[in-house]
Amino acid sequence: MHFKRHVTGLIFCFFYVVSYFTNKYVLSVLKFTYPTLFQGWQTFIGGLLLLLSGKLGLVDISGFPRSAALSWLPGSLLFVGNIYAGSRALSRLPIPFFFTLHNASEVVNCLILKLTQMERIPWMKLLSVSLLLMSAINLPRYDPQFDPGGYMWALAHLFCVGKSVWNKTSCAYRVFQTHFKSSHLSDLEQQYINYLFSVLLLAFAAHPTGDLFGALEFPFLLSPRFHSGCCASALLGFFLLLASVKLKSGLPLEHCGVWIFLSKVFATCLSPLVFNIEVNTPSFCCVFFSHVGEALLVYSESTSQVR
Template sequence: MNIRQARHGRRFRSGLTPDQCSTLTMTLFPFFQNAYNHLDLLNLCFLFTVTCFVNKYVLSVLRFMYPTIFQGWQTLVGAVFIQIQIMQGYIDPVFDVNNRQTLILCLPELVLFAISIYSGSKALANITIPAFLAVCNGCLLMKRISNCFLHRTFMLSDPIGWLTHGTLVITVLGVLKTDPMYHYDGYFWVYVHIACLGAIFLFTEINKDIIRLNKTKLLFYNYVFSIFVFAPCSYLLGDAAAAVNFKHFYLYRFYVGCILSGVFGVLLNLQHIKLEESKLSTYDESVHIAKIVASVMSVPVFHFPMTKEHILWILANQITTVFIISYSRHKYTEQKQINFPGEMD
């Protein structure tokens, strides 16, 4: 180092001083942070799409119509996977004697989780992926009703919000009426699935201030509870006896599909938890983008019939959902700024 370099500060091989390197790092940090967030969102889209496709393939193409066995396998894989993470030290130990009261408070959610994945499998087995995801967007209405119940807000307090949710209901009805593959039992289980998801959100919000439980631990409890539920139900509902006569029981594609379904399902739930806990502002939009990607890509993959009216209603449903999510985020940000105003410059 010569006298001139010492006078101007130590320089790296790139010719930058430490202060310049620090400034450059702070400038580029948002770029790399956004790139990291985009990578997480791409992972979400990939896992959501692949999980839907694998489940649809096993349930509809191979016609493995025994949801208690199928979902029991998925929850078993999830519980084992999370337990491996606990053994490696990535997750804190789950079982704790002091958590008995927490488990009692979480019991309604555990039951609803088991019912929701059972009803979701029954519905997806008989309904196309675009129609299933479009109707499931009705969960936004359940979420809004739950928020009104919890926060004691009235309908007239946000007429635009209620108008858009009413439009969403109309588009859902349009999807039902124009579905060329309409299946009564399939849509019945969609309604059960939506009701369970809405009730889960309600119980979660009620117990949020009481239960301080890591969401990964709650996912583990859901999986373990579902295993103990599906095991006896597979016999009581006749799935165990009927599965013996499954015609594709000896195909390797069946076993590969079941394994991939369990693995991708666990990874998808963990990715949801990761993005939700990161408090990413575009989390809800990202989830809906993943639904749109899965819907579009499923059409050429599974070759189910689609009419123009049905496509238009699904498109209207997706557009309305995007508006509702964006509007809700804008209202939440606006309300937060009112309740917690920033300091004036």
């Protein structure tokens, strides 16, 4: 049983790392910086594969009331904000820096819980969120290739949503999921609605944002590398979704957090081998202490569950 859990976690790690690397390759190396089209393609393929999987009985997506779908639309809007801003930020920032800023969402989560539920914050959790906050604040100061646009989009991404499928998400999306109590929608059904809404909204936004005409002038438009990268990104995103759901169903939530943390560490350590990253000692320390803070946060949450 433990072996099967480790296999599920390793599969999740694999798809997590490869998915981020593929997206980074298309966005930064090939410089396809048209998020309405890129994310619209990903969500279209993801929704199509999820629908086909449901029809074939591979996943459980039963019929749900239209009222439940309409009630979930605010969450879908936040989902679109997450993928759009995240795509913009990832195209401009190295993966380790992106994760450092992304981890700071836990600071906002902690503040929201403190204000809404008057929770007493354990000292270890307080230490962890302090490390996350200080790392994110100091990183722009010491980034040798400071890009204000990248940090602006990362901030928008941070406040929209966070860690995807399970309820351990961040900021506005987490608050919405926490207060949206419906027995009609499973995680996959919520994601299916997210996909449908994203495709429609991003398709309408492609022309006003200028992405449609910009993509027509994209130099790698007919390149096999570009086509392979886009196809791989859509498929990997779908497989990551399935691996996430499988991980959540087989492990307690705090154990899922461990695998998320390990996936980020693997991606951070491997990304300099794949992409050109300019880093100095202070920025390296920001990345390092951000991961230390996340490790302490995962440990504090696991010990609190045991108690």
